[in-house]
Amino acid sequence: xxxxxxxxxxxxxxxxxAQLIQAVHALADIRNEEAIPTLxxxxxxxxxxxxIAAMHxxxxxxxxxxxxxxxxxxxxxxxxxxxxVRALAMIGDPRAIPILLNCAETDFSPSVRRAAIKxxxxxHGEWAEIIDYPAILATxxxxxxxxxWSIRYAAIVALDAIGKLSHVIADRAIALLESSKTHEPDLAxxxxxxxxxxxxxxxxxxxxxxxxxxx
Amino acid sequence: MHDQQSNPKGNxxxxxxxxxxxxxxxxxxxYYAAWWLGKMRVHEAVDALLVAIEDSEDRTExxxxxxxxxxARSLGKLGNPKAISALIxxxxxxxxxxxxxxxxxxxxxxxxxxxYIAAQVAVSPLAKLLTSQDYLDLNQPYEAILEALGxxxxxxxxxxxxxxxxxxxxxIRLAAARSMYGLTGSDRxxxxxxxxxxxxxxxxRRVALTDLGEIGYLAAGQAIAxxxxxxxxxxxxxxxxxxxxxxxxxxxxxxxxxxxxxxxLMDDLL
Numbered sequence: 001x002x003x004x005x006x007x008x009x010x011x012x013x014x015x016x017x018a019q020l021i022q023a024v025h026a027l028a029d030i031r032n033e034e035a036i037p038t039l040x041x042x043x044x045x046x047x048x049x050x051x052i053a054a055m056h057x058x059x060x061x062x063x064x065x066x067x068x069x070x071x072x073x074x075x076x077x078x079x080x081x082x083x084x085v086r087a088l089a090m091i092g093d094p095r096a097i098p099i100l101l102n103c104a105e106t107d108f109s110p111s112v113r114r115a116a117i118k119x120x121x122x123x124h125g126e127w128a129e130i131i132d133y134p135a136i137l138a139t140x141x142x143x144x145x146x147x148x149w150s151i152r153y154a155a156i157v158a159l160d161a162i163g164k165l166s167h168v169i170a171d172r173a174i175a176l177l178e179s180s181k182t183h184e185p186d187l188a189x190x191x192x193x194x195x196x197x198x199x200x201x202x203x204x205x206x207x208x209x210x211x212x213x214x215x
Numbered sequence: 216m217h218d219q220q221s222n223p224k225g226n227x228x229x230x231x232x233x234x235x236x237x238x239x240x241x242x243x244x245x246y247y248a249a250w251w252l253g254k255m256r257v258h259e260a261v262d263a264l265l266v267a268i269e270d271s272e273d274r275t276e277x278x279x280x281x282x283x284x285x286x287a288r289s290l291g292k293l294g295n296p297k298a299i300s301a302l303i304x305x306x307x308x309x310x311x312x313x314x315x316x317x318x319x320x321x322x323x324x325x326x327x328x329x330x331y332i333a334a335q336v337a338v339s340p341l342a343k344l345l346t347s348q349d350y351l352d353l354n355q356p357y358e359a360i361l362e363a364l365g366x367x368x369x370x371x372x373x374x375x376x377x378x379x380x381x382x383x384x385x386x387i388r389l390a391a392a393r394s395m396y397g398l399t400g401s402d403r404x405x406x407x408x409x410x411x412x413x414x415x416x417x418x419x420r421r422v423a424l425t426d427l428g429e430i431g432y433l434a435a436g437q438a439i440a441x442x443x444x445x446x447x448x449x450x451x452x453x454x455x456x457x458x459x460x461x462x463x464x465x466x467x468x469x470x471x472x473x474x475x476x477x478x479x480l481m482d483d484l485l
Contacts, residue, residue, distance in 0.1 A: 110447070111445070111447055115485060117485070118482075118485040150450060150485075153481070157482050157485060187461045192478050195478055
């Protein structure tokens with residue numbers, strides 16, 4: 001039996017949560033595309049340690065995981081969806097944008113929505129595809145008005161990240177943050193806005209656009 | 216019977232209907248209305264709920280008062296200090312869950328500035344519930360009582376609270392730690408909650424996270440971020456820290472920097 005089949009068997013045979021985690025790590029470490037279906041299955045297991053290992057494994061495999069991940073988004077299992085969204089965000093493939101946009105606006109689970117919103121800030125054009133920034137900004141703008149503080153918070157984090165990707169987008173992101181600040185009722189959310197705006201303004205004067213991670 | 220009154224589901228319930236349902240001949244409609252009015256934060260329902268909290272018609276087979284329980288819970292959500300005296304009376308109810316709901320409601324009302332002062336009169340009645348002969352029994356809703364006394368900063372009864380730090384039930388020990396932190400501001404009580412973040416039982420870890428958020432213990436940031444629970448509990452706990460300390464940042468750059476670190480921890484949990 002080939003190595004990968006043995007590794008998959010170890011996952012099926014695992015009797016304790018710890019055994020499962022170990023087996024998933026072993027499969028993830030080989031970074032083999034054939035592991036994708038099994039790693040995807042693990043995302044839906046009720047074992048956060050295993051799911052996280054599987055998620056990192058899929059991210060390490062990279063772009064070839066994206067189609068399988070996108071297919072998972074109809075899953076009823078909100079835990080699996082949350083890890084799927086995070087994996088798509090970390091891989092950063094622009095093909096995932098429509099899914100992230102839809103998820104941000106319509107998913108039932110706040111944790112999935114937050115991951116999707118944050119993910120919108122991470123998608124980058126490494127493969128020189130055209131990214132629909134207007135669509136992303138429009139969604140983030142609407143998220144800034146959500147009733148749930150954690151959704152508004154996630155939108156700010158995404159705008160903060162997007163603003164560091166390009167000057168053109170930064171202006172738009174700053175404008176959105178500035179205009180929302182005045183009627184943001186929550187103290188903590190406002191503080192995150194201020195932190196984002198302060199770092200954006202700091203960057204405006206900095207030729208090399210170094211990311212600022214703390215003030 | 217009118218169609219709407221025979222369907223207790225939320226979509227068709229209006230404020231006026233819910234308030235009038237509190238006196239419906241159908242006891243299940245009363246119960247549902249009492250819950251709904253709190254969930255929907257219907258402030259004009261306070262007076263009607265103050266009547267419902269004395270209801271004697273809705274009883275369980277074991278002698279409980281379900282409508283009173285829901286009325287107390289909703290009065291807590293509405294946060295109106297005028298409910299304090301009725302909630303204090305409810306602390307004498309023979310139904311454990313009514314006493315528990317009333318204690319929790321007092322704590323909630325006291326968590327708002329205007330309620331905090333009005334609720335101080337509840338300290339003594341709450342403390343009386345702690346003085347059973349054997350504090351190790353479970354006849355009182357100790358968690359709720361201890362948390363309320365902590366919120367009220369009831370230093371006068373510190374000696375009654377302290378023994379509960381050694382209670383056999385973990386959750387009650389955590390409530391005592393949270394309460395003692397509220398009374399004394401001493402880190403060693405908050406540290407008991409931080410220790411509980413490593414408890415083998417995920418339910419205890421979640422309770423500890425909630426408590427740390429409620430007391431806003433700044434030093435717990437990293438421990439919270441790395442706790443083995445769902446991210447949402449950790450996010451809310453960290454937000455509690457922000458809510459507690461942000462009002463004080465104006466003349467304190469070091470505090471601001473610490474809170475920015477908390478926000479970066481929150482970012483990673485999204």
